[in-house]
Amino acid sequence: MKVDKISELTTNRLSIYLRCLHELVAADIKTTSSDGLAKRFNLNSAQIRKDLAYFGEFGVRGVGYYVESLRDHITKILGLDRKHRVCIIGAGRLGTALANYYGFSQTNFEVVAMFDSSVDKIGQIVGNLTVFDLKLITEVVSKQQIDVAVIAVPANHAQSVLDEIASAGITAVLNFAPTPLRHNDELKLKTVDLTISLESLAFFLAKPTMENVNIVKPN
Amino acid sequence: MKVDKISELTTNRLSIYLRCLHELVAADIKTTSSDGLAKRFNLNSAQIRKDLAYFGEFGVRGVGYYVESLRDHITKILGLDRKHRVCIIGAGRLGTALANYYGFSQTNFEVVAMFDSSVDKIGQIVGNLTVFDLKLITEVVSKQQIDVAVIAVPANHAQSVLDEIASAGITAVLNFAPTPLRHNDELKLKTVDLTISLESLAFFLAKPTMENVNIVKPN
DNA sequence: TAATTCACGTGCTATTTTTCACATAATGAA
DNA sequence: TTCATTATGTGAAAAATAGCACGTGAATTA
Numbered sequence: 001m002k003v004d005k006i007s008e009l010t011t012n013r014l015s016i017y018l019r020c021l022h023e024l025v026a027a028d029i030k031t032t033s034s035d036g037l038a039k040r041f042n043l044n045s046a047q048i049r050k051d052l053a054y055f056g057e058f059g060v061r062g063v064g065y066y067v068e069s070l071r072d073h074i075t076k077i078l079g080l081d082r083k084h085r086v087c088i089i090g091a092g093r094l095g096t097a098l099a100n101y102y103g104f105s106q107t108n109f110e111v112v113a114m115f116d117s118s119v120d121k122i123g124q125i126v127g128n129l130t131v132f133d134l135k136l137i138t139e140v141v142s143k144q145q146i147d148v149a150v151i152a153v154p155a156n157h158a159q160s161v162l163d164e165i166a167s168a169g170i171t172a173v174l175n176f177a178p179t180p181l182r183h184n185d186e187l188k189l190k191t192v193d194l195t196i197s198l199e200s201l202a203f204f205l206a207k208p209t210m211e212n213v214n215i216v217k218p219n
Numbered sequence: 220m221k222v223d224k225i226s227e228l229t230t231n232r233l234s235i236y237l238r239c240l241h242e243l244v245a246a247d248i249k250t251t252s253s254d255g256l257a258k259r260f261n262l263n264s265a266q267i268r269k270d271l272a273y274f275g276e277f278g279v280r281g282v283g284y285y286v287e288s289l290r291d292h293i294t295k296i297l298g299l300d301r302k303h304r305v306c307i308i309g310a311g312r313l314g315t316a317l318a319n320y321y322g323f324s325q326t327n328f329e330v331v332a333m334f335d336s337s338v339d340k341i342g343q344i345v346g347n348l349t350v351f352d353l354k355l356i357t358e359v360v361s362k363q364q365i366d367v368a369v370i371a372v373p374a375n376h377a378q379s380v381l382d383e384i385a386s387a388g389i390t391a392v393l394n395f396a397p398t399p400l401r402h403n404d405e406l407k408l409k410t411v412d413l414t415i416s417l418e419s420l421a422f423f424l425a426k427p428t429m430e431n432v433n434i435v436k437p438n
Numbered sequence: 439t440a441a442t443t444c445a446c447g448t449g450c451t452a453t454t455t456t457t458c459a460c461a462t463a464a465t466g467a468a
Numbered sequence: 469t470t471c472a473t474t475a476t477g478t479g480a481a482a483a484a485t486a487g488c489a490c491g492t493g494a495a496t497t498a
Contacts (some may be wrong), residue, residue, distance in 0.1 A: 174416055268447060
């Protein structure tokens with residue numbers, strides 16, 4: 001198997017498989033199969049095999065996958081075999097909630113700094129972290145070896161924050177600001193947009209009357 | 220144009236277009252074009268036209284789209300022309316942050332109730348809401364006409380919470396618990412999984428050493 | 439009024455993603 | 469050892485998604 005680019009859909013699923021493998025290890029289960037995994041998420045087993053096959057031959061025909069071994073492989077593939085140091089930009093409610101988010105620590109991500117540009121926030125203590133002035137980001141990022149940033153500022157500030165983050169040398173950013181952001185290809189940006197998720201749900205709720213919508217004609 | 224099922228990718232984009240149209244209205248811009256919109260998100264203009272064409276012919280050839288009119292149409296399509304009443308299950312940090320999330324109120328979603336099953340939380344005030352006992356959900360949902368639920372409880376409680384939500388008659392759920400959830404087709408579930416997003420970022424950071432990964436052979 | 443420009447709507451094509459289905463390899467029983 | 473069973477890895481087919489390119493209608497200019 002040879003592939004130049006791994007789809008993000010694949011890496012997302014790897015993350016899902018990994019979580020499941022952690023559970024299987026905890027339950028002291030030694031082997032599993034693509035079919036067994038598939039049923040848990042109602043996915044297709046061939047897809048799981050293919051996702052894994054991009055990176056090597058981890059399975060044993062007639063047996064399946066050794067749980068611990070596969071866990072270790074995926075951990076390595078996703079680069080989770082080392083700690084990632086995270087900073088959060090924006091010490092508002094969302095930023096604060098994220099700073100305390102259990103899921104970070106659970107998966108080798110550690111929040112090591114928070115930033116804000118409001119005088120009210122700078123110097124405050126959130127969890128066990130002091131909020132730094134955003135202006136210091138380049139310095140702190142390099143000193144603290146930060147490699148991931150989380151944007152939790154209002155939409156209208158997000159672009160300038162991203163620009164600063166980028167020039168501070170960070171290349172992986174998780175963005176919670178509901179706005180499109182420009183950036184160059186060196187930087188990987190993932191946006192989590194709650195409004196989009198909500199509005200998609202609303203569409204589902206609106207659906208029953210869809211037939212009408214389709215008949216609608218111009219303005 | 221005739222289509223039986225609208226892709227979720229399309230509804231997600233509709234939500235993006237809508238946000239942009241709000242901004243254009245605010246800026247007092249009267250018309251726009253698929254090309255104009257496309258450039259803002261670097262999307263393809265044909266895709267935008269197609270997304271819209273699923274629901275009617277909203278544009279005018281040679282002109283483009285009338286901003287207000289299109290905004291109104293998309294608002295209606297997404298079912299945002301009426302208030303949605305939201306409850307949040309889980310009054311922990313995330314639930315609390317979400318209860319105060321500005322984005323909800325901004326887009327015709329109103330958080331009207333919070334639930335928890337811990338005695339520490341029940342009866343507490345979060346924002347301007349009292350935290351109810353989760354056991355009361357069926358009753359409150361019907362009395363308060365709630366149509367959307369947000370799950371913000373630990374992963375190990377999420378399935379049972381979802382089951383209760385479903386039996387209380389809610390059909391649209393936004394889930395923040397990082398776990399796969401079973402549900403029937405009456406119910407629309409959207410999961411926001413921060414761990415997956417983070418681990419995908421980690422993969423990007425790990426990439427430089429990808430060549431090695433590909434050579435790896437069995438256990 | 440005729441000619442030109444513009445941008446929509448959409449048939450068709452290309453690309454991406456998923457699924458099928460089978461040859462292959464490992465295991466265990468007879 | 470041979471046969472049956474199991475589950476992988478993968479080429480090929482199918483489905484879903486995105487993009488091209490052009491016919492068409494509306495507006496504007498001459």
